Amino acid sequence: MKRGRIFLNGAVHEVRPAQDGHIRLADGQLLAEDQAHWLPPIEPGTIFALGLNYADHARELAFKAPETPLVFLKGPNALVGHNARTPRPAGADYMHYECELAVVIGKHAKNVRQADAYEYVAGYTVANDYAIRDYLENYYRPNLRVKNRDACTPIGPWLVDAADIPDPMNLRLCTSVNGKITQEGTTRDMVFSIPWLIEYLSAIMTLSPGDLILTGTPEGLTNVVAGDVVVTEIENVGRLVNHLADDRNYLNPAL
Template sequence: MKRGRIFINGAVHQVHADQDGSVVLADGTKLAQDKVQWLPPIEPGTIFALGLNYADHARELAFKAPEQPLVFLKGPNALVGHNAFTPRPASADYMHYECELAVVIGKTAKNVKQEDAYDYIAGYTVANDYAIRDYLENYYRPNLRVKNRDACTPLGPWLVDAADIADPMDLRLSTSVNGKITQQGTTSDMVFSIPWLVEYLSAIMTLSPGDIILTGTPEGLVNVVAGDVIVTEIENVGRLVNTLIDDQDYLNRNI
């Protein structure tokens, strides 16, 4: 099943996807995807993000693939839903998307072994974890201004049940900018696999339902600017649409 969250008529609703792609409310009401305000498909717990977790992306940035996972944390303010707007700082020269498979934890996990890792996963969704390279001080540990800005990480539209994804380590990823494909890859090229990451992270701290692991992005990054429409898509998981706008337009929308 594909599940999501929307805001409509002054309230948050849990919804699921109909076979035709429309949004179905709990009472059976069906709505078109472009007629609702999308929220991230879950209320997030801790958000873990992986840096350089695809060898081709590491080479793209002139780095070797890491020998240990490069993990940093993100605040929930960074998340925004499908069809939303993300502000692009006027002072930035280079900002890029990152199409990522997001893994959502389904039950409390501590000291989980790789062979049991999938038992602790609720499902998967699509993330677009924007980065602003101008503000980067350390490629290995992105700072607050690079990865924790408001609405800098679109997520959704759907949470797809883990049981509906036969092999999350063999999914195609792609990104298009204004209709032109600019990034393609596959989750099979991750440096550290999903089970490996669940074992690693759960050995350090207890993972809780709603925690999210952003698993990194393949090569194929380009600079994007205000007005660009970016679509990040993962096979069998979903198609996530986001539009960049400048800072002032974003503020005006949220006053």
Template structure:
């Protein structure tokens, strides 16, 4: 069963979908729009992959990497379903990145790829916005590209590993204001989920709640204030986010 974390009436609840509503663990059933959606997991270390799809690397005029390009993200970046992401006024190219996010379920050290699935609790969707004006070099990105506050919507659901038998065969899509702009499949990842768990756990210990964001396929399109961006992974759900401008932060009531 897919689960979510929401805030409602001053408290945080786990919830699941029931006939178009949210059923809270305390028994109440509420409308989805009445909840404040939180990231579905309380994240530990957040690992993210750069250029993990060859078509995306080509799109950006980069050579596909021979070893994973991994960078870390801070918890300040994560926001939930239906939240807003700020586009700074000095940015000329800010694009979405629809990504499969892997949630580690138990401590993992020196795990072999054939055993990797035993260490996964589930999967969710991440939209890891890139602020490309701040890109500095091939081994991307620097802090300002990928660590801005509220720049990574995640959710809405955490799908249990039993619900996703093969994470290497999932369709990813992104829509801007209802118009499809990106479509790809995890079959085209350069480094698979089991490979990434073996790679990362070979030199550091992974902990429950750690996230691995596995990269995005081609289809990078600039987004503007007012755009509603929907990132979808078939079998997991649809994650909705709205772009806002700096002026929203300076308005008075």
């Protein structure tokens, strides 16, 4: 099952996909997908993000694949919904997308074994974890200005139940910029698998329902600029659209 969240008439509504580019509200009302004000598909708890978790991406940056996970935390202010606008710093030279499979934790997890890890997953969604390279001081631990800017991580549109994704470690990822494919990969190439990460993280701290694990991105990064439309897509999970805007006017949809 797929479900998303939108803001309509002063309230938050859960929606499901319908036919012909529409979504369906709980009362049966239909709304065009591109007319909805999309929210992240969940209220997030702790947001874990992985750096260099694809070997080809590590090579792309002239690094060896890490021997232990490179994990950092993100604030909820970074998340924004499907079809939203993301500000690009006007003075930055290089900002790039990162198509990532996001794992949503479904129940409290502490000291979970890899063999049991999928029992703690509620579902999956698509994330695009933008980074501004100009501000990067350490590839291994991205700092605040790189990964925690407002609306820098579009996510959604759907939360897909874990039962509907029998093998999350065998999904195709794809990014396009203005209709041109610029990134392709597969979750098979993760350095640290989803079960491995759940075991690792739950040994350090208790995971809670709504926590997110952003599992990294494959190679194929490209600079993007204001005016670009970036689409990140993951097989059987969803197609996430984002619009880049100059940070001086991104709150004005007319600009």
